[in-house]
Amino acid sequence: MSLKSSKFVKLISEKLHVIVITLSVFLVVTSPWILIGSRLRAKASIWDSLHVYIGLIAAIFGLLFLLKNLLNGHWRQFFPWLKLDFSQCVDEIKQLKQGKLPSSGGKGIFSIVEGIGLLLMALVSITGIAWFILQGTSDALMWRKYHIMFAQGFVGFLMLHIVFAAFHIIDMVRNS
Template sequence: MVKQLWQCIEVRLHQLVILMSLLLICTSPWIFIGRQLSPRAGFWDVFHVYGGLFTGVLALLFTFHICSAGQWRQFFPWLTLDVKPLLNDLRGLTRGKLPHSGSNGLISVIEGLGVIVLLLVALSGAIWYVADPSNALMWRSYHILFAQVFIGFIVIHFILAIVHIRDLF
């Protein structure tokens, strides 16, 4: 039963992470949280906090998913000092050759860095939520910074998805 539930979630993790991330990003201009969530918080404030918590859990599950069965080597090859495919992709870019996905080259490294940034967004948001009010604004600023970096990653990820579609033909 648990294995079947995990398999059902596992095939949808990427889509769920993207959907929740986009919802949180698109609604973030309506967020009015300073040091802490007010008892009179509006719908979007409450949605952002608990939707963010849910997205953080999804991010952890997604990280587990991509790191299981040795797959972490594809997304984080620099941890084993396997940088040759990355350097080959970078050299290819200087010659006008687009990198291919599915190896432990540039595209996979960028995706791995995106997962790290997503975890930093989730972690900084969680710490902001539980932080002492005297430190909360500092964690809020970290959360916003990591979220902005993650938005940049989403744009790059979208471009890489288009490049990946090219690989199919």
């Protein structure tokens, strides 16, 4: 790999979070105008075409983002329940009762919700890719249904992510 291409790969890797969020927001905001059934029509609207092709790009970046987080060992942070480690989450729930916001990072509430977001993003990506590959077949509508269901969950996560980001900023301002 040349020096230029390795710098480009490093830049993309560092910006994956922003890329995924930007593409996701575009797809969510424009989704009310999408009219796709079991296949992309030959004379599809610009919104349908953009949703499909930008969605495929977003799916690739989303899966790369998941992979980056899993390979860098962050799976322990986002999925502490896989090791039956609930200690920080339980502590933060107790502190919530006392009016204290959860901390960012670690294996607490915010991180577990981010892990759920990573899973939802992966499921939206996988079901969208499956729907695209199987378009025109009898299974396409099933994958469409799953894609929409997981996309709705991901939209809920995005809204929660915005709220948690605001809490994180409040926490940073308080502690500075």
